Amino acid sequence: MFSSRISGLISTxxxxxxxxxxxxxxxxxxxxHGERFILVEFGLGTPAMILFALWLMLSRxxxxxxxxxxxxxxxxxxxxLYAITIVRKGSSQTEVSDELANSEQYLRQFSxxxxxxxxxxxILTIAIFQEAxx
Numbered sequence: 056m057f058s059s060r061i062s063g064l065i066s067t068x069x070x071x072x073x074x075x076x077x078x079x080x081x082x083x084x085x086x087x088h089g090e091r092f093i094l095v096e097f098g099l100g101t102p103a104m105i106l107f108a109l110w111l112m113l114s115r116x117x118x119x120x121x122x123x124x125x126x127x128x129x130x131x132x133x134x135x136l137y138a139i140t141i142v143r144k145g146s147s148q149t150e151v152s153d154e155l156a157n158s159e160q161y162l163r164q165f166s167x168x169x170x171x172x173x174x175x176x177x178i179l180t181i182a183i184f185q186e187a188x189x
Contacts, residue, residue, distance in 0.1 A: 074171075075154070075164055077182040081137040082150035083165055090142045097135035104128040126175030133178050 111121025
């Protein structure tokens with residue numbers, strides 16, 4: 056039941072994607088902001104977020120907030136792994152070339168879907184389903 060709901064969110068009946076692929080999401084980020092900026096953002100931000108979350112959880116007073124930040128940090132691990140892969144291949148432009156042809160719609164969709172980063176484990180879940188569909 057849960058997997059069919061996620062599957063319905065990720066693609067429509069005619070197999071068109073409702074969400075941009077997480078890989079294309081990262082490639083778009085790299086295209087718009089540059090490789091160095093994204094690698095630094097994800098490379099430094101991810102461990103900092105995880106360490107901050109662990110510190111919050113150890114303080115016991117902010118355990119729930121720490122758990123939330125930790126689970127959001129897992130989203131950033133997925134984004135970091137995709138960023139490393141895309142930068143190594145040098146494929147950010149080619150991965151989003153179709154989307155850039157219709158850049159206004161892509162930017163709108165890209166901007167809205169950035170909020171998924173704040174939903175704990177959302178990026179991880181979507182990425183798993185998208186990779187399984189390949």
